[in-house]
Amino acid sequence: MRFLFPLFLLLSSLVVVLPGCEPKEDLLTTDSSAKLEFAEDTVKFDTVFTSVGTVSKRLWVYNRNVRAVRVSEISLQNRPGVTYSLLVNGDATLTARNVEIRGKDSVLVLVRATIDPTPADLKPFLVVDDLKFLTNGNEQVVKVLSYGQNAYFHNREEIRRNTIWKADKPHVIYDYAFVDSAITLTIEPGTRIYSHAGAALLVGGKLLCNATFQPAGELKPTDRNVVRFQGDRREAAYQETPGQWGGIWFLSSSRDNVVRYTDIKNSAFGLLVLNPRVLRPFPSVTVENSIIQNISSAKQAFTNAGVQVALDGAALLALSGNFTARNVLMANCEQYAVEGLLGSSLQLDYCTIANYSTLTNRLTPSVILASTLKINNQVKTAAPSLTMRNAIVWGSMREGEELEFVDGEQYAGNISISNSVLKTKKYDNTGALGQRKNGNILNPTEGPGYLFKSTPLRFRGKALDFQLDTLSPASNKALPLPGLTRDLLNRPRNPTTPDIGAYERVNP
Template sequence: MRYYLLPLVLLLSFLVVLLPGCEPKEDIITTDSSARLEFTQDTVKFDTVFTSVGTVSKRLWVYNRNARAVRVSEISLQNRPGVTYSLLVNGEPTLTARDVEIRGKDSLLVLVRATIDPTPSDLKPFLVVDDLKFRTNGNEQVVKVLSYGQNAYFHNQEEIRRNTIWKADKPHVIFDYAFVDSLVTLTIEPGTRIYSHAGAALLVGGTLRCNADFRPTAELKPTDRNFVRFQADRREEQYQDTPGQWGGIWFLSSSRDNVVRFTEIKNSAFGLLVLNPKILRPFPSVTVENSVIQNISSAKQAFTNAGVQIALDGAALLALSGNFTARNVLMANCEQYAVEGLLGSSLQLDYCTIANYTTLANRLTPSVILASSLKINNQVKTAAPSLTMRNSIVWGSMREGEELEFVDGEQYAGNISISSSVLKTKKYDNTATLGQRKNGNILNPTEGPGYLFKSTPLRFRGKTLDFQLDTLSPASNKAVPLPGLTRDLLNRSRNSTTPDIGAYERVNP
């Protein structure tokens, strides 16, 4: 039999010799537009102390998961002013690399270099963001590159598991999150500046004492350096008043005895959020005093942790089975709610000003809302909330003129007490059970001749906003003195017999 096979073997060997060499599949370049790249990270972060280091390099691995090779037509940076970025591709320094081939199932190492003047020219931290672009088969994919130009404390997915003090000597920058463990206290010193990257949040499972021990002895200016200030890390002019740039401060179900004083929180998805969706008792509690919360987003946020699925709208103060006590607090320019109390939450507002003027032309939500029921994990949970409001203002740009909403309020009407306050509401003007034309309240005053506030977006476009009371404001001298609350948001003495309604005591010129 083997003699018959020998001619066949010889013939096959001859054909193999004549055939051209076959190119491996992983070297054949595909032009399919679905052949996309993958990256080790979506952001290259230079969180180094640039004030002491001139040039730093970071690695970015680029993966071709496709079976065939791809040709990256261009790898480039925009090089915006502030920091000089450069690339090292296949060992070659360049600003733009073209026609870079990556074999199938292979990878490419790109080194990104940032060069900055190590001499600090500005005491403020600044963020420089660039786009590292990859163009492949008509697709453009972008990896963000960001750098900070000042010495700072960086908190990148940091878990704080012992009592900690955030000092004011350098700014603090939060990436993703900083988490305060239960039974642990985070203390933030007067004058501390906290900058959060997109989507980042401060999560408090223990206790937050933010400027809790600051005791001013004189009148403060709104720009006083002793205020603690939370904001986003984008410092460009167009981002100064943009809501929703970072997550806010979230108090979890294990959190207790939190104090936030002389603090500004701005440009976030939430200002202060108590998140207790399992309605665990005792409820987390937060005391807020002499603070400003403004420019809060309207975007709905989904929460899926710990077996809980829930979606919440942005608010300056949002309590989900939690307790807030707010005194001398300004809540301004929220794109949706300013105060939201859900599922058994208890809210006490004394000398607060809610001035909810928004960039949204069609805001349809009231500034203050209470609700006794909420869908969690597709099941409706029910618990009656409560609200005590004294000497406060609830106002805003709602077109229908309604800045109050008590969802199913007849069921918990006994839990609502509002007195000596200025309210913008038509719904609760004449209703018997929930009507608020009583207890010294002032409902729907006209905006002239005495305006409520010195400057609003509707009254003076382009002028610096000022929610202190105007000269002839209907809120002047209409409050009832409250024990222990003899000073306003800026630590000015209140009239001892007829103080002003709201967070600010009017100062005579």
């Protein structure tokens, strides 16, 4: 019994002391290094909204710190197209404030999305919002992705079996769609492909885009059988804005690609062959009866398997690749229209390059060849080649120079240009690189105002039309080419004296 009294005192002391010793997980930290972790980096509403509807998704938010944190604000921007609301700890709200998460604990955030009840053809295909968490001065963001129309969605999709993209619904690319090597992606006539900001179609195998379609007669610019690639922004302000998505990229393993009767617009690159290891055989792409326009990209760094290279935007860009282009219009590119690098082979027949800058004063020529390129900070060398027949190379360069052959003296024998209209001062001669020969027409005095029906320099505010003007110096100056008896719009060419460029002039 003599030990009971001291034990009673000890227990009494503990009772007094314990309430003042809070567990660490309840103590609040204000340290700026105390950040949150999330179960997902993107909240995806996979349900396709074809009418008014509401869908909810869960997001677990973790506090991995020993001590508790106070999230001062959880909020969404609520961009047009979808209305969001939050449910945090059972409380419905638009913006949650001062949410405490105990140490080594978590909280469930429920995100609810309600589609805007606008007609389907006015809804955006994708609505991307930012779910923001502000903790101890740190802002962390989880993307919220919602679909606003009935479409096929390709979100980081890897295509590993032969696949057909049908034309019954639009296709939307988010981030990328990748065609594996030895796999063929076939795109049906009339298919519409919309890509989100920065998204690209990556082809490691083969792309057959509208490869078998043949119009019965003259093709109208709005023909429903033309395949069309563009960005996913539907607003009028974005209809002709360059650089909205990445473009179509053909990788080192890609072979025998065909792109026909296709419009590609508003991207960073039109068609890009990316073979920085200079692996042979080179990837090859045949482009026919197509339009590539509104292309723009500041220099971008590409890193793949330890190989890094930086490239500017272009309608056709071949890095150790081969392009064959027939009846193709390339217009309004902010950097280059055609770029052949490091051993690439380019053949351009009946092509029109009408390169008028819409955003900036362009400082780059429309067509450029270069035999050297810095890859991984080392200079590689391989001579490119260019064959151009019955083509137009024109644009808005102030210095009047739309051609550039970098170190061209070293591969002058690889350049053959004939029966073409060229805007160039540098090569306005008969030397090894000079182009005043072979039936070429250089710097015609009529100027750009008479070359095409409508250009930004001639008719401001009018719809652009790069068909030939009635007084165009390109009329009846081409040399007939076997097998190329029709123009971009499938109109018959004059069998003896066809017109230069993608369009055969139609007499009124």
